């Protein structure tokens with residue numbers, strides 16, 4: 602996927618080289634466990650949305666099987682959220698997955714992540730599975746969003 606660069610208005614969407622430094626500030630916004638992040642980055646591709654030379658957002662794609670790929674992490678710098686960059690990252694991740702001939706793309710989010718559930722469904726993903734107690738089993742500290750505890754992971758899927 603080295604050659605993949607998409608351009609949209611002033612944003613570019615580019616695959617990061619494995620030897621470039623990891624964007625932990627963004628990665629940990631979406632996933633507070635550095636251990637888990639480091640584990641899946643080994644097998645994943647990282648794509649970065651940049652404006653001029655500045656990184657504004659990131660999306661991580663992890664192949665699960667020959668036919669299925671998962672968005673493992675997506676994050677936009679807080680001061681740039683709500684301007685369509687998250688949608689841009691997901692739309693381009695879908696484009697990459699389709700070009701690579703995957704049949705299905707997945708994205709997981711917590712039961713408490715109301716905005717993300719809205720966004721992913723708006724972009725064509727449908728709830729397909731629940732990983733019960735994923736957050737309580739895998740994270741040392743309890744996570745709360747919108748006053749609701751993140752306990753279960755909802756997996757959403759989109760056919761390509």
Ligand SMILES: CC(C)(COP(=O)(O)OP(=O)(O)OC[C@H]1O[C@@H](n2cnc3c(N)ncnc32)[C@H](O)[C@@H]1OP(=O)(O)O)[C@@H](O)C(=O)NCCC(=O)NCCS
Pocket residue numbers: 630631632675676677678681682683684685686687688689709710711714715716717719720
């Ligand atoms: C989730 C995230 C990547 C979305 O990026 P973004 O650039 O803000 O998304 P967009 O601007 O494309 O938003 C698209 C829509 O989703 C809505 N939305 C996105 N996140 C939302 C939230 N947390 N709460 C409510 N609505 C939200 C926007 O209002 C917008 O709706 P509209 O198109 O009807 O106006 C970004 O909020 C983020 O980095 N969050 C922190 C990390 C995170 O939670 N990652 C996901 C882990 S599952």
